Amino acid sequence: GAGVSQTPSNKVTEKGKYVELRCDPISGHTALYWYRQSLGQGPEFLIYFQGTGAADDSGLPNDRFFAVRPEGSVSTLKIQRTERGDSAVYLCASSLSGSGTDTQYFGPGTRLTVL
Amino acid sequence: AQSVTQLGSHVSVSEGALVLLRCNYSSSVPPYLFWYVQYPNQGLQLLLKYTSAATLVKGINGFEAEFKKSETSFHLTKPSAHMSDAAEYFCAVGGTSYGKLTFGQGTILTVHP
Numbered sequence: 049g050a051g052v053s054q055t056p057s058n059k060v061t062e063k064g065k066y067v068e069l070r071c072d073p074i075s076g077h078t079a080l081y082w083y084r085q086s087l088g089q090g091p092e093f094l095i096y097f098q099g100t101g102a103a104d105d106s107g108l109p110n111d112r113f114f115a116v117r118p119e120g121s122v123s124t125l126k127i128q129r130t131e132r133g134d135s136a137v138y139l140c141a142s143s144l145s146g147s148g149t150d151t152q153y154f155g156p157g158t159r160l161t162v163l
Numbered sequence: 164a165q166s167v168t169q170l171g172s173h174v175s176v177s178e179g180a181l182v183l184l185r186c187n188y189s190s191s192v193p194p195y196l197f198w199y200v201q202y203p204n205q206g207l208q209l210l211l212k213y214t215s216a217a218t219l220v221k222g223i224n225g226f227e228a229e230f231k232k233s234e235t236s237f238h239l240t241k242p243s244a245h246m247s248d249a250a251e252y253f254c255a256v257g258g259t260s261y262g263k264l265t266f267g268q269g270t271i272l273t274v275h276p
Contacts, residue, residue: 052206079262090167090253090266091207104263139207148195148259149214154207 050074052155054140060161061130069125069158071140077153079146080123082115083139085157091139097123098146130162165190165256169267177275182226182241184270186254189235195257196237197264198228202250210252213237224248249274 053072061067073080078099083091093107097117105115112130117123127134137157143150170185188194198210211222218230224247228239237254251271255264 081262081264083264083266088268090255090268091264093263093265096261096263098261103261141207143262146261148257148262149212150262151209151212152262152264153209154199156204156206 052140052142052153054138054155054158056158057156058159058161060163062163063130063132065130065162067127067130067160069127069138069160071123071125071142071155073121073123073140073142074153075121077142077144078120079143079150080117081141081143081152082123082125083141085137085139087136094125094138096146103146127160130160132162135160135162165194165258165265167254167256167265167267169252169254169270171270172268173271173273175273175275176244178246179243182239182244182248182272184239184252184254184272186228186237186239186267187235188237188254188256190256192259195259196228196230197255197257198222198226198237198239199253199255199266200250201253201269207253210239244272244274246274246276248272 080097082094085091096104099120112128141152141154166189196213199207213230254267
């Protein structure tokens with residue numbers, strides 16, 4: 049079946065602009081995670097959704113970052129007033145129930161470049 | 164708080180040689196531990212996971228890892244490297260309540276003919 053998909057695969061924007069990154073999880077997965085991977089680093093947790101609600105948003109770096117999952121499936125990560133330091137690969141993952149033992153399935157990522 | 168340290172950002176082996184990628188973790192609760200592999204231009208793929216059952220965990224592509232609580236380690240091994248194993252490998256620790264993962268910085272594995 050289909051895996052996790054993310055769009056766009058690449059996004060180039062100018063400093064100060066607004067961007068939206070989309071994640072389509074595996075159908076039926078209630079848990080959805082966003083991570084950010086900077087060059088040469090491992091992924092860093094941003095936010096966890098269980099269903100429609102953000103159960104843990106402790107990884108969002110500041111209030112320019114916001115994410116939604118209004119119907120419990122597709123999620124959008126929104127970044128306002130982008131800065132050059134926001135340049136990274138943004139990864140989305142989904143899992144069946146959100147249990148700590150669940151396997152997380154990752155999408156290919158969106159590479160964001162802020163000029 | 165949880166953390167992961169991967170010793171060696173780059174590891175190079177010859178084809179057919181033993182692969183050993185090191186991972187040490189810190190966790191205030193009994194951890195769940197994971198190894199993921201990332202091939203160029205692809206998403207992270209789970210190799211194996213430890214979820215408090217057997218301490219020796221076997222994964223895909225001939226990889227295995229052993230959970231050693233006394234050493235707080237979860238090293239990844241494969242007896243004989245193949246050219247197709249060349250990739251970046253990430254160790255991660257997860258909590259028991261839900262699946263938030265904390266990743267190490269990754270180890271790039273190069274396999275020479």
